[in-house]
Amino acid sequence: AERAALWRRPIVRVVLGTAGLALSAMLDVQVGYHYREPLAAQVPALAPALHAGCDWLHCKIGAPRAIERIRLDASDLTRTDQDQVLRFTADLHNTAEYAVRAPALDVSFTDALGRIVSRKVLLPGDLGARSESIAADAQWRIDARLAVGDLRIAGYTVEVFYP
16 A cells, blocks of 8 residues: 555656656657658658757658668660760659658679679769769759679669668
């Protein structure tokens, strides 16, 4: 009976309520920090508070990673007038309603038997990206020259990913 009476005291209930609110607020701060980029992009009203928090925590808010929102519409690999150099073109489309971070591309070159003979990771900076993001519902046209040396290339595959 004395234990049950202890938990009913007003001071104990105030302390427990305050502790619960403080822990809830700390959890909200952690979630906001972890999901700061998607929150800033998808809920613009939260962006000023997130930027203020990042100024205090010395972090940055960029475009969110959303690989599921990026679609590879087309790609092509053609020979050029230079020996051992191929022209790679691709069209990436951001299907999101907000800007997303520009991805990297993994281009795998295959021989006539379908075996991988070489792979090349192309980062956005290597592809001449003017920005670190792709605007909402926008396309990014990639046009790159790739030196392949003496490799006998019969085909290729392209994977879109975030490093």
